[in-house]
Amino acid sequence: MPRPWATAHPSGLYLITPDEPDTARLLQRVRAVLGFATWLQYRNKHADPALRHAQASALLAPCRAAGVPLIVNDDWRLAQAIGADGAHLGEDDGDLRAARHALGETAILGASCYDDPARAQIAVDAGASYVAFGAFFPTRSKSGTRRARPELLREAARLRRPRVAIGGITPDNAGTLIAAGADLVAVISGVFDAADPVAAARAYRACFQISSPPSLPPG
Incomplete structure (x- = not known):
């Protein structure tokens, strides 16, 4: 049976894990704010394959308990191996069709489209x-990141897929992106590097109670 999030239209905070080498501390940090997230993405650019497998696996139980889908960054094979709810692929992370075939129709499969509407259609x-x-x-999570315009979110409504905004998003500027059509805002340091991560996560979630994105066109 498909999980509820396989068909529901998501909205809210798309929380992305920090590059935390200590698995116990990662779990502690995530558990504190997981209740404010719509989705959680496991991402650790500095971990070796063994640590990535161990950390992603360890996140499954708290995500299941909270009813929050776990999505694995960069590696659909790891997502498949641990039974995660989906994967997110950048332009160098493998073929989306192969990932969809391997993970199944109900998996959440995301694609980084940067500033490129043609890539989004593909x-x-x-x-x-x-x-x-x-x-x-501007963001500290990636150097040399391509910059996107809020208008791109409006234009992408024609794709009839949830739109995720990422990159330097704060509770103060998120409203502009939500008004432009962002269904979720993806955040790492805005929560995990905040002086009070719980208050920060709560503030991001509150942005969606203030601003309502336009509805997707019927499809």
């Missing part, structure tokens, strides 16, 4: 569940 045609655009603002 991703949807290949089976992407959602498309992610950004960076919209």
Whole structure:
């Protein structure tokens, strides 16, 4: 039976894990804010394959308990191996069609589309569940990141897929992106590097109670 999030239209905070080498501390940090997240993405750019497997596996139980889908960054094979709810692929992370075939129709499969609407269309045609655009603002998470315009979110409504905004998003600037059509805002340091991560996560979630994105066109 498909999980509820396989068909529901998501909205809210798309929380992405920090590059935390200590698995116990990662779990502690995630558990504190997981209740405010719509989705959680496991991402650790500095971990070796063994640590990535151990950390992603360890996140499954708290995500299941909270009813929050776990999505694995960069590696659909790891997502498949641990039974995660989906994967997110950048332009160098493998073929979306192969990932969709391997993970199944109900998996959440995301694609980084940066500032490129043509790439977003290709991703949807290949089976992407959602498309992610950004960076919209300066960000410390990636160097040399391509910059996207809020108007791109409006234009992407025609794709009839959830739109994720990423890159330097704060509770103060998120409203502009939500008003432009972002269904979720993806955040790492805005929560995990905040002086009070719980208050920060709560503030991001509150942005969706203030701003309502336009509805997707019927499809």
